[in-house]
Amino acid sequence: MHRRPGLYGTKMLPVVEKIATVVVCEDDELTREMLCQNLTDDRFSALPAATAEDALRLCRFNAPDAMLLDLNLPDASGLDVLREIRSAAGPAPIFDPALPVVVLSGRSADGERVRGLREGADDYLIKPFHYPELLIRLRNLLRRRKGVRSGPIRVGLLSVDIATRGVKIGERRVDLANKEFELLRA
Template sequence: MTDDRPMILIVEDDRTTRGFLADNLSADGFEPIGVESVAEALSTLDERYPDIVLLDLGLPDRDGLELVREIRGADGVASRLDPALPLLVLSGRANELTRVRAIERGADDILPKPFGYAELRARIHALLRRSEQRTRCGRMRVGPLEVDPAARSVRLNGRPISLSQKEFALLRTLCTDPTRVHSKDELLRNIWGYRQLGCNRKGPP
């Protein structure tokens, strides 16, 4: 049996708020994951692929806006971070300046604390509706090969294939436009990050 519940990452250092959100979201059919710092959020995003992030700004290790910046700045190819991941900021300092900065950094929405859970749930559903088409369009199929960038999964004839991070990035690049011929220099630059071919004359590892 598969779990098709939307996964929500809650990045909130207040245990009471985090527990309140997790309990209510779980009761409403979501799969909540709670963490309390930017470091824990990045570690979770490296292993799991949530459908949306609820993000507090006043976190103990770094400002929540730094997480927004890292996610939006990801390349979406070699990085495990999805630059299009929906981000909903929850903050007790949601004055006009903070709201502007959050939106400028790439947040999709911001809700000031204290907030009503019913409004939060409505905003979550709105973001999920907007991202649904993006998720569908992200899946690529080339013959018997299926690549799902959002889930970082690959299937061949319906069977899962295990790939390293670089292998997945290479396959995704090739599947994006399967009829195009990519030069070695281009692949080295886009996948391995080399500025010029001379940086690695023996080719990628």
């Protein structure tokens, strides 16, 4: 539990486990803030990115679990970002080439959707979209990717919950960095 100062002393608040880390690459500030706030409210860790460069940097150094990607970015096309991620290769790639990516775009033509999916997007939502639908699609992608089970995986005293990214040894909670958790999960 974390201690947070209150008006009349210190209150104990429960530690809320994050479901997953999501890069939100959207050039429109209001949309980006709305998505990040809603994801945070739904127990995700949201990393905002206004440009393609920001998104790629966040992917490189934070090992996110998914990305929401706008196609119209000020410094590059969202499809360029998608290609960069999907083309990562080698024994230690800079990006996870299997990163789940949901494209968010105002481009509604069938050809545009097909092109986005052909380039490697896992899903494609047309703006304006309904956040509850986006949330369900994102959770489904993450569940399929991680093979989320009904409970934690236990080996001896070690307990790993893939869905919540929680790790315990006995009853003691262990905090791991993203990279440490990914190595443990592998």
